[in-house]
Amino acid sequence: MTGVAGRRRTAIAVAPNGGRKTKADQPNLPVTVAEIARAAAAAREAGAAMIHLHVRAADGAHLLDADAYRAAIAAVCEAVGDRLIVQITSESTGRYRPEEQMAVALATNPEAVSLALRELAPEGVDERPFAEFLVQLKRMRVWPQFILYSPEEAVRLAALQKRGVVPFAAVAVLFVLGRYTLLRTAAPADLLPFLAPEAPRFAHWSACAFGRREAACVTAAALLGGHARVGFENNVFLPDGERAESNADLVRAAARAFADLGLTLQSAEGLREDVAALMA
Numbered sequence: 585m586t587g588v589a590g591r592r593r594t595a596i597a598v599a600p601n602g603g604r605k606t607k608a609d610q611p612n613l614p615v616t617v618a619e620i621a622r623a624a625a626a627a628r629e630a631g632a633a634m635i636h637l638h639v640r641a642a643d644g645a646h647l648l649d650a651d652a653y654r655a656a657i658a659a660v661c662e663a664v665g666d667r668l669i670v671q672i673t674s675e676s677t678g679r680y681r682p683e684e685q686m687a688v689a690l691a692t693n694p695e696a697v698s699l700a701l702r703e704l705a706p707e708g709v710d711e712r713p714f715a716e717f718l719v720q721l722k723r724m725r726v727w728p729q730f731i732l733y734s735p736e737e738a739v740r741l742a743a744l745q746k747r748g749v750v751p752f753a754a755v756a757v758l759f760v761l762g763r764y765t766l767l768r769t770a771a772p773a774d775l776l777p778f779l780a781p782e783a784p785r786f787a788h789w790s791a792c793a794f795g796r797r798e799a800a801c802v803t804a805a806a807l808l809g810g811h812a813r814v815g816f817e818n819n820v821f822l823p824d825g826e827r828a829e830s831n832a833d834l835v836r837a838a839a840r841a842f843a844d845l846g847l848t849l850q851s852a853e854g855l856r857e858d859v860a861a862l863m864a
């Protein structure tokens with residue numbers, strides 16, 4: 585997507601906590617609403633245009649709950665105004681059924697929501713509930729970002745789009761590099777299968793990466809025309825191998841790498857303009 589001068593700008597999203605890590609993994613992991621709001625404000629100052637929001641239950645477990653989401657969104661907006669797009673997750677982490685995931689997204693009515701294709705529309709099941717859900721999101725003007733864990737999922741999403749199951753002419757996707765286990769730490773080359781000549785092309789794409797090579801992976805994505813998501817959800821290390829003290833440190837590291845390469849950051853306002861074009 586282009587900026588005001590016609591030059592493409594790179595958006596950074598921050599994923600400050602995820603649904604699995606605890607303070608045992610990173611003592612500064614934001615878990616409470618107040619901690620999330622402070623992390624959002626710091627990440628915005630460091631260069632983030634969007635926050636990928638998870639909320640937790642009282643015991644720290646991953647939670648999908650409209651009231652909890654609305655409280656967290658209100659706290660983030662109080663801290664940063666409209667200077668971050670707030671994207672909620674619909675991730676299940678094995679705790680929620682697809683119908684529950686979709687119901688929470690609709691009840692929350694957020695500005696944006698991430699949707700894991702493999703969770704909400706697994707192959708071999710009735711696609712109608714997913715298609716109806718997406719129509720409702722479109723009517724509500726909620727921006728969906730489709731989470732893709734493999735090139736095969738990208739091919740399937742493009743096929744669903746062609747068949748009208750996905751009722752958007754242009755879609756945003758997030759390519760996930762690596763996995764939660766240490767054996768699947770991401771590397772920049774993991775991005776290449778998603779961008780192979782025969783792979784489908786999407787109007788707006790981003791990448792996130794598990795492990796200490798996060799900055800290298802998202803910098804490669806930015807150089808190849810994509811956008812970035814960084815944060816404690818996927819990684820707790822800076823590019824030099826030192827442990828990051830905050831999500832803002834990870835945002836700042838990515839922003840610095842982009843600036844060194846002549847890339848310009850996208851603001852929340854600019855990203856909203858890009859989203860409006862996708863949703864048209």
